[in-house]
Amino acid sequence: MTSPRSTPLRERHEALGASFTDFGGWEMPVRYTSDLAEHHAVRTAAGLFDISHMALFSVRGPERDAFLGYALAVDPAPLKLSRAKYTMILAPDGGIIDDLIVTRNAEDQFLIVANAGNRDAVRDALRERLAGFDAELVELDDALVAVQGPRAREILQQTSGLVHDESLAMGHALDTLPYYAAMGMRFRDSTVLVSRTGYTGEDGFEISVDADRVGELWDALLSAGEPFGLVPAGLASRDTLRLEAGMPLYGHELSRHVIPSQAGLGRVVPLSTKAADFVGRSALESGARADAPVLVGLVSDGRRAGRAGYPVRDGEDVIGEVTSGALSPTLGYPIAMAYVAPGLSAPGTELTIDVRGTAIPATVTALPFYRRTT
Structure with a gap:
């Protein structure tokens, strides 16, 4: 039996007193203090989630649009630079292999975010469907964190080291970033992708960052968010939040x-x-x-x-x-x-x-x- 994997933030979760559970083959924090307290914090202020268990895939190449249009239940052609879309990857009989978010994160590239428990199934289906297309599929090892709640934008704006970079922003600014859109930002000496998406029913952002820098980003977000009521939040509150939504x-x-x-x-x-x-x-x-x-x-x-x-x-x-x-x-x-x-x-x-x-x-x-x- 394979042991659950841990995210790069495991030691920080332990230091915060988290309880853990096996979720999709990953040992993830289920709560830090109280399910209810974490849930209410997201509804009234903000919660910080480790979602590094999610699977990330990059698609590039001359026929990337045609490939995704065949492989997924999405038409990528109308998806402009920086825009994201909720979609699915289906079996031939119409059954759902997974639900996904696809983002055109560069003029020549798409980012696919899939569920942790379906990582292998999505990878295998995409690789099989790649045959005959001049496109490249790469599985990424970036980490993901999410700040969710009505104070999320203010917290990102106050996060030390997270700064606007016009060359990365894809025409956006953090204070006007549309829902289901993404922009690049600079976190210290790393590039991060900030997407205005989430799984709680609240406004918020999901941030992709190099795995070796996610600990610094987590700490910076917690520090910036403390005056706003931000708390670390686990899978239990995420589940009741998404159910309500x-x-x-x-x-x-x-x-x-x-x-x-x-x-x-x-x-x-x-x-x-x-x-x-x-x-x-x-x-x-x-x-x-x-x-x-x-x-x-x-x-x-x-x-x-x-x-x-x-x-x-x-x-x-x-x-x-x-x-x-x-x-x-x-x-x-x-x-x-x-x-x-x-x-x-x-x-x-x-x-x-x-x-x-x-x-x-x-x-x-x-x-x-x-x-x-x-």
């Missing part, structure tokens, strides 16, 4: 057995605007079978939350299963995402969740559960 997690809401439309993500696949073929297209054009389950949100009263794997019932009939659930720290009541029979997916439908033998009433609701107001 209705963001899917691979292995829970997304899998090889689900096509994008079932997960409410048909909009991210450009069937109507992308003329070129891509792997999985014909399966998506055929669509899911009529009785294929679809993803919904569920809300309940009380304090008992449905968890992943709990049955969802209509009367005595099991009609679905919870994929993620928790007592929402922000909203104060139980929330869950679940796959249910399509005939019972309309908002307002009354169902129950079997919580360890107790039928807890739950109402279907539109996602997301939480949306930031600014």
Whole structure:
């Protein structure tokens, strides 16, 4: 059995009192102090996350656009310099191998960010699909950290050593960087890529940096963020934050057995605007079978939350299963995402969740559960 890998920040996490868990083959901090405190800090101020377990791939070469257009469910041609897009890599039957973010981070280059647990599957699929294209795929070993929360921009602006460099900025400034766009900056003597993206439902930034410099950047961010209420945050708070925001997690809401439309993500696949073929297209054009389950949100009263794997019932009939659930720290009541029979997916439908033998009433609701107001 292979031991979990550690990120370059492992010693810093230990010094901060982190508890660890195996996530996608990586030993990652699950919390530092309190799940709730870290969650609320991100909603009200900011949290600092180590996301160096994520997989990074660079794509270059004369036929990079054509390659990505075939390999992924994305049309890269309209993606201008610095712009990013959420997309997927699909199996031939339309099942989801992984969900990704693709950024045109140079005129002649794309950056792909994939989930840690799918690193091998994504790499293998991309390499296989590279055949016949004049393009190059390189796996990167850069580290990633994320600053998420309403004070995130202020914290980056106050971070010692992180400075604007016009030659790297791709026409942007930090105070006007659009959502789902990236810019290069200088951190001391290193180049970093700052992307206005995240997985919490809050504003924020994800920063790619050389692995041997990430410790210095982590320290500088913590120091700059302390007056603003920044705290280090682990996977437990990241999970409740993304659940409130209705963001899917691979292995829970997304899998090889689900096509994008079932997960409410048909909009991210450009069937109507992308003329070129891509792997999985014909399966998506055929669509899911009529009785294929679809993803919904569920809300309940009380304090008992449905968890992943709990049955969802209509009367005595099991009609679905919870994929993620928790007592929402922000909203104060139980929330869950679940796959249910399509005939019972309309908002307002009354169902129950079997919580360890107790039928807890739950109402279907539109996602997301939480949306930031600014």
